[in-house]
Amino acid sequence: KVKRRAAKPRRKWSEEETKHLLLGVHKHGVGRWTDILDDQQFRFNDRTAGDLKDRFRTCCPEELRSKKDKEKYKSPTLSIAPPSEPKPL
Amino acid sequence: KVKRRAAKPRRKWSEEETKHLLLGVHKHGVGRWTDILDDQQFRFNDRTAGDLKDRFRTCCPEELRSKKDKEKYKSPTLSIAPPSEPKPL
């Protein structure tokens, strides 16, 4: 049986934080979680690359189901204006 | 409106079954529902890990309210002698 770490307290993703994630995906591409996390243009509330991956999975279930053509996530469909001054969350 | 599965018939938790749950928490810790469920030392009446979690929530509301120091659930306060031969419920 696998020893599990003590779970960290759960923190809901805010709309603002999710917007930063989607903008990050728009800029760097799906799966580039560490790149997005390290991009100072986007602000996250103490998340890990895995957290970003999990959040994207739940906030975009339909797209995730089609594994091929991940480039489509970079389509202009996601037309959210980047925040000129990302504030800390 | 969320699609719901057909509900399973409700079965009350007996004192015996609850005792096994508390002993399991004492041994494995709060939140280790699958570990407790898989521990052959304890017997449950066809419950899921989620059922154990929910039962613990209702049978120990005070302790659940204090999120910190979960180790206290392992305190000797819960000094119930483990059944040498757990019987099926």
Place this chain on the structure above:
DNA sequence: CGATAGGGATAGGGTTGA
């Protein structure tokens, strides 16, 4: 070795029958 994808488990809010 570091990072990700996918599967697994839990926490907490929601639902419902007695």
Place this chain on the structure above:
DNA sequence: TTCAACCCTATCCCTATC
């Protein structure tokens, strides 16, 4: 109405794989 029992799923964990 209340509340124990059960459901839903976002969030977090584990690990094979690259």
